[in-house]
Amino acid sequence: MKRALGLTTAVFLAAAGSAFAADYPTRDITTAVVWGAGGGTDVCNRTIMAEMAKVLDININVINKTGGVAGANGMNYVKGQKADGYTLVGLSESNVTSAVQGGFDSKFTDVWHPFIVGGSPDVVSVIPSAGVNSFKDLIEKAKAGPGSIKACASGAGSIHHLNLLAVQDGTGAEFQFVPYKGSAPCQNAALAGEVSVVVTSVAEQQQLIKGKKFVPLAVLVADAFTIDGFGTIPSAFGDYPKLSEFLPIMQAIGFAIHNDASDNVKQTLGDAFTKAMQGDVMKKFADEKYYVLSGAHGDDAKAVFDSLESQFTWKLFELKAAKFSPAKFGIAKP
Amino acid sequence: MEILDILAALSDHFFLRVGEFGFKIWELITPANILILFGATILGIVFGALPGLTATLGVALLTTLTYGIDNNTAFIALLAIYVGAVYGGSYASILLNIPGTAAAAATAVDGYPLALRGEGGRALGMTTTASLIGTVFGLLCLILIAPMIIDLALKFTTFEKFWLAMFGITISGTLTSRDLVYKGWIAGLIGLWLACIGQEQLQTFPRYTQDLPELQGGIEVVPVLIGAFGIPQIIKVLRNRAALGKPAEFKRILPEFKTIARNLHHIFRSSGLGVFIGAIPGIGEDIAGWVSYGVAKNTSRHPETFGKGEVKAVVSTECANNACIGGALIPLLTLGIPGSPPAAMLLGALMLHDVTPGPMIEFENPGFIMGFTAILLLAACAMWISGMVLAKQVVKVLKIPPSLFMPIIGVLCVIGSYALGLQIINLYLMVPVGIVAYFLTEMEYPIAPLVIGVILGPMADENLRRGLMVANGDITEFFTRPWCIGLIVIIGLTIMTQIPAIRRAVERSWNRFAGGFVRPTDGNE
Known part of the structure; x- marks a missing residue:
């Protein structure tokens, strides 16, 4: 009986498999977002999925599978599902640290075939009482008194911390880094005057920038960034070209499918993704959420994630915050 | 003359706002919204009352469910479940001595002795009205004096937060057993040790x-809370074949307005404290409950009645944790920085509905704060009505034979611990903590300080070390800031009152001073 059942299942699966290969997608797709509802990754996935659903003419359900080390629960859940393209994982650059922290057992791009929607660039801001008007001004001041200016950039080993470190490496200035549990407590500390420099994303700071609580000095990407109703924030690369050796380290928010999904699935999703990204809805989304859109998928996106993974994991290892050496997973040094 | 002008302008402004407010409420009252309002409130109360299901979890659940619903309706559901859950925690605290949420842990200390005396129904009635007053007080602060509160809250930097946590921790010492004063401190230190486990927050x-x-993320408060309060209680009740509280003596639904009136100063003090603590970013309802308990005990002329079923204590904690909601919304709406963990979930929900809170919110979404406050008022009223109807029925659970009821509670404890993040480690944590807590309670250690340690330990630890980092290792910063000095004085006084010799001396001189004016019944009301 059992054997018969097994056989039937096998036959069914084979039949189903071939059907999928020829024709994808034929039923609803589920996207499991590894971060909480309402967070950047969640909102981004809900928007892009709604657009892709229109292109693919099926439903895409977005659910949240949170928890675990660096989003490991959601990633392991999707990894355990069939590689048939019907279960996607919504994720971000922060998930690349899961492996070295003991939550996930492989190098990121060995398992995932990523699609990057984009992210909000990091911006260096000061509080008005700091009396600094330009990025150059700030760097010169920091150079004059190494470690005398207090800066916050979320927690140690976070993307904002990596951006601050890159600023130090690229300009030779030295700040006193004060860690907080996230961007919100860090920005709060700046409002209270506990630190004077803030490095977080434009999306996180925009309200405080427009409300004149923070003075934005420079964005840490190659191009200047315009905030509606405020003005343009110059790129830090202008005065310090050497920064381009270390930056940008930008958010990469998007989703991924199994690497061993069939080419047909990758192709179909890739086309739908590209089409969705070109639509007006995503442009409007980028404006409202202060994102820079990417649109990279497949090998291009893998290159981005490989670089982020290498920088993040080795930094954490250096901070002794990693459980395993990145070398264990074959992650190259930056 | 000038003063009169200012007053006239202020009252104009006030009446304009009240008019606007009334209109907004009128707009919100539709049959569908009312249904959702009460549905979410009752769901919130159930979430609060069940150990392990917290306000944060409730808001998180509805955040996903309300995606795609009209903004007003979604926010009604979210705020109703938030208010309901913060209030609902008191049910399990009072009736079972197992706090439904961390916010209601301080309520159990005096609420359960009340239930044992057969006054469980009365206590629930009191907490319902106290929670309503607390919530309304919080929302009035939000709508009228938010800018002032935010200025004050921003003065609470790393240094002040450390001393505030220390003040909470010194409450441990006031929760003692009969035979050895230091047992409270010992339990508190165990809690502080538990709080140390995991990657530390600053340098990981x-x-x-x-x-x-599994341990890298640290110890979760909820499984510890369930283990420490729930397991010993289940074992004890089953072992002694004892009944829980006496259910019979619940006589009235309406609150005792006289008792409320007598406790008005406690209500206002606790509500004020709650709003303020809520407004400090990152500190939430649980801490508000304990700090308010500590202040109520410290300012009482009869601190010895605390822990034995003191109505003042129950009113103070429940007022404070509900007032915390309005407080937590102040930095959330005006700066985009959530004031408490459930408010952080609420931030997510707002973003999902395309509202980015912050200094610009009134420009980008005119009238939003007014609407949000109107919804909060509706939620508070729905909570009060539901509470008044439910309280009488809920007390009946005490009629269920404990041999039937406690195993169900046991299962709920297990589910509650697991439900948080669906992590099996939380079960491995809850059970041993429960067993250790059982033996500790057998040896007459108070268990509340252990939970205080787990709740406040990380706050003290993180802020102490960050403070040293900010000040380049200079410790004087902790002792020279004005708010710090104030807190240190309060902590010093608290510790001094714990030393029996000093307390006796103070009591003697107080009695001599007050003479016959102190009424003997004063301590029990």
Whole structure:
């Protein structure tokens, strides 16, 4: 009986498999977002999925599978599902640290075939009482008194911390880094005057920038960034070209499918993704959420994630915050 | 003359706002919204009352469910479940001595002795009205004096937060057993040790993690809370074949307005404290409950009645944790920085509905704060009505034979611990903590300080070390800031009152001073 059942299942699966290969997608797709509802990754996935659903003419359900080390629960859940393209994982650059922290057992791009929607660039801001008007001004001041200016950039080993470190490496200035549990407590500390420099994303700071609580000095990407109703924030690369050796380290928010999904699935999703990204809805989304859109998928996106993974994991290892050496997973040094 | 002008302008402004407010409420009252309002409130109360299901979890659940619903309706559901859950925690605290949420842990200390005396119904009635007053007080602060509160809250930097946590921790010492005063401190230190486990927050250095990835994130409060209060209670009741509280003596639904009136100063003090603590970013309802308990005990002329079923204590904690909601919304709406963990979930929900809170919110979404406050008022009223109807029925659970009821509670404890993040480690944590807590209670250790340690330990630890970092290792900063000095004085006084010799001396001189004016019944009301 059992054997018969097994056989039937096998036959069914084979039949189903071939059907999928020829024709994808034929039923609803589920996207499991590894971060909480309402967070950047969640909102981004809900928007892009709604657009892709229109292109693919099926439903895409977005659910949240949170928890675990660096989003490991959601990633392991999707990894355990069939590689048939019907279960996607919504994720971000922060998930690349899961492996070295003991939550996930492989190098990121060995398992995932990523699609990057984009992210909000990091911006260096000061509080008005700091009396600094330009990025150059700030760097010169920091150079004059190494470690005398207090800066916050979320927690140690976070993307904002990596951006601050890159600023130090690229300009030779030295700040006193004060860690907080996230961007919100860090920005709060700046409002209270506990630190004077803030490095977080434009999306996180925009309200405080427009409300004149923070003075934005420079964005840490190659191009200047315009905030509606405020003005343009110059790129830090202008005065310090050497920064381009270390930056940008930008958010990469998007989703991924199994690497061993069939080419047909990758192709179909890739086309739908590209089409969705070109639509007006995503442009409007980028404006409202202060994102820079990417649109990279497949090998291009893998290159981005490989670089982020290498920088993040080795930094954490250096901070002794990693459980395993990145070398264990074959992650190259930056 | 000038003063009169200012007053006239202020009252104009006030009446304009009240008019606007009334209109907004009128707009919100539709049959569908009312249904959702009460549905979410009752769901919130159930979430609060069940150990392990917290306000944060409730808001998180509805955040996903309300995606795609009209903004007003979604926010009605979210705020109703938030208010309901913060209030609902008191049910399990009072009736079972197992706090439904961390916010209601302080309520159990005096609420359960009340239930044992057969006054469980009365206590629930009191907490319902106290919670309503607390919530309304919080929302009035939000709508009228938010800018002032935010200025004050921003003065609470790392240094002040450390001393505030220390003040909470010194409450441990006031929760003692009969035979040895220091047992409260011992339980508190165990809690502080538990709080150390995991990667520390600043430099991510792993402490006591035993190389287990599950321990890296640290110890969750909820499983510890359930283990520490729930397990010993279940074992004790089943072992002694004892009944829980006496259910019979619930006589009235309406609150005792006289008792409320007598406790008005406690209500206002606790509500004020709640709003303020809520407004400090990152500190939430649980801490508000304990700090308010400590202040109520410290300012009472009869601190010895605390822990034995003191109505003042129950009113103070429940007022404070509900007032915390309005407080937590102040930095959330005006700065985009959530004031408490459930408010952080609420931030997510707002973003999902395309509202980015912050200084510009009134420009980008005119009238939003007014609407949000109107919804909060509706939620508070729905909570009060539901509470008044439910309280009488809920007390009946005490009629269920304990041999039937406690195993169900046991299962709920297990589910509650697991429901948080669906992590099996939380069960491995809850059970041993429960067993240790059982033996501790057998040896007459108070268990509340252990939970205080777990709740406040990380706050004290993180802020102490960050403070040293900010000040370049200079410790004087902790002792010279004005708010710090104030807190240190309060902590010093608290510790001094714990030393029996000093307390007796103070009591003697107080009695001599007050003479016959102190009424003997004063302590029990």
